[in-house]
Amino acid sequence: MYCNFQKTYNSGKRSFSIDIEASFQLNAINVVYGNSGAGKTSLLRLLSGLDKVDSGLIRVNKKDWLNTKNKTFLPSHQREIAYVFQDYGLFPNMTVTENLEFAKKDINQTLLNEVVEMLELETLLKTKPNHLSGGQQQRIALARAIVQEPKFLFLDEPLTAIDETLRSKLQTYLIQLQKKQKFTVIMVSHNLQEVLKVASHVCVIHQGKATSQGIPSLLLKENPKNTLKAVVISSGTLTIDVVVETQKMTILKENILSKNYTIGDEVEIKIH
Numbered sequence: 070m071y072c073n074f075q076k077t078y079n080s081g082k083r084s085f086s087i088d089i090e091a092s093f094q095l096n097a098i099n100v101v102y103g104n105s106g107a108g109k110t111s112l113l114r115l116l117s118g119l120d121k122v123d124s125g126l127i128r129v130n131k132k133d134w135l136n137t138k139n140k141t142f143l144p145s146h147q148r149e150i151a152y153v154f155q156d157y158g159l160f161p162n163m164t165v166t167e168n169l170e171f172a173k174k175d176i177n178q179t180l181l182n183e184v185v186e187m188l189e190l191e192t193l194l195k196t197k198p199n200h201l202s203g204g205q206q207q208r209i210a211l212a213r214a215i216v217q218e219p220k221f222l223f224l225d226e227p228l229t230a231i232d233e234t235l236r237s238k239l240q241t242y243l244i245q246l247q248k249k250q251k252f253t254v255i256m257v258s259h260n261l262q263e264v265l266k267v268a269s270h271v272c273v274i275h276q277g278k279a280t281s282q283g284i285p286s287l288l289l290k291e292n293p294k295n296t297l298k299a300v301v302i303s304s305g306t307l308t309i310d311v312v313v314e315t316q317k318m319t320i321l322k323e324n325i326l327s328k329n330y331t332i333g334d335e336v337e338i339k340i341h
Contacts (some may be wrong), residue, residue: 070095074125076115087111087277087300097269098247099253102288109257113223116255117152118145120139150215150221161196165209166194172213184212187242189235204230209257215246224256232319240267261288261297301334
């Protein structure tokens with residue numbers, strides 16, 4: 070997938086511009102990485118066709134999804150995309166089962182059962198979304214996207230509200246499922262640890278522009294010591310628990326570079 074487009078969002082006296090030229094690998098997990106406000110969600114919405122660009126091109130397998138020069142515009146529903154939004158987008162009047170089954174006519178029951186088990190939704194199936202936590206709703210939204218069996222899976226920070234143990238499990242499942250189903254993932258994340266685990270290709274954006282693209286290890290080039298900063302939240306005999314950005318991790322004490330730290334201190338940890 071290749072894109073080269075421009076878009077200016079205006080809100081009152083403020084404006085924000087996207088000016089992106091980027092490529093994404095097909096049949097792989099791509100991660101759009103950057104700080105809050107960099108334009109990650111806007112990029113995803115523009116690629117999906119939910120927002121329209123001012124000018125530019127999106128080309129997939131020699132087919133134009135968008136080309137403003139010849140006025141080509143493929144609507145979102147024809148791009149074979151399943152999209153997980155930050156606000157989840159569940160139907161409040163439907164149970165979890167009804168939300169999942171609504172995703173696709175002639176749903177693949179084997180895949181549905183697998184996703185329900187993997188995302189630990191068995192006890193939630195008869196419940197409506199307004200009775201569920203944010204993390205539970207996030208898992209349902211992810212499940213609904215997967216059972217659509219799309220060619221493209223667009224994920225806007227899909228695991229942020231999920232506890233660390235399940236988050237790691239779902240990251241592994243996403244990797245395995247993508248290899249099995251061969252769909253293309255474009256996933257927004259600002260969690261470096263997550264990117265290094267799941268991504269085949271990364272696109273770094275800053276202030277609406279793609280600043281670098283390539284294999285995930287490029288994120289460490291500006292970090293030659295291969296370290297992450299973390300905050301200590303508890304300490305054991307051989308390990309300590311830390312928070313890296315929004316992610317809780319358990320780290321061997323031998324991987325802590327900082328000395329004489331206590332609860333609440335910021336430390337540097339080694340990345341292997």
